[in-house]
Amino acid sequence: MTHTIRQATVDDVEQLVPLFDAYRQFYGRTSDVAAARTFLLARFASRESTLFIAHQGEMAIGFAQLYPSFSSVSLARIFILNDLFVQEQARRTGVASSLLSAAATFAVSLGAVRLSLSTALTNDAAQALYRSAGWNRDEQFSVYHLALAV
Structure with a gap:
């Protein structure tokens, strides 16, 4: 069966929540559907991210979430593709590649x-997947994180 990709709206939250929760579990977090819903609703309300949703028929099967940022060195807008998830039964069918393509098209459209x-x-x-889609691994920079007490 074929899939479709489109930019998600707040009306898609209930379809995104189980996907987002499964994504978090994939990375070792405990399921928390209520927190996932609250987080996504806050992103839509404050327009802090752009989400794309993948469907197979009426069923939501994947998503990608972009956060806007800027490159001071390039003096230009960039986007961080922070989240990409496809349900296990829909993997290796081109859904992730389509989500990556939609994200790139969107980013280009905004310069x-x-x-x-x-x-x-x-x-x-x-x-x-990333290599096959033309992404290059950064060989110049190391990434560091500082955990902050909240």
Whole structure:
């Protein structure tokens, strides 16, 4: 069966919530549907991200979430592709590639010069997907994080 990709709206939240919750579980977090809903609703309300949703028929099967940013060195807009998830039964059918393509098309339409993402060092399937889609692994910079007490 074929799939479709479109930009999500707040009306899609109830379809996005189980996908977003499954995505978080994939990365070792405990399921929290209520928190997932609250988080997504806040992103829509404050227009802090852009989401794309993938459907197979009427069923939501994947999503991608972009956060806007800027490159001071390039003096240009960039986007961080922070989240990409496809339900297990729909993997290896081109859905993730279509979501990546939709994200790139959207970013180009807003004049962005780059999309950036990170994935787990052990996520070989995702890394293969990114390479096959033309993404290049950064060989110049190391990424560091500072955990902040909240």
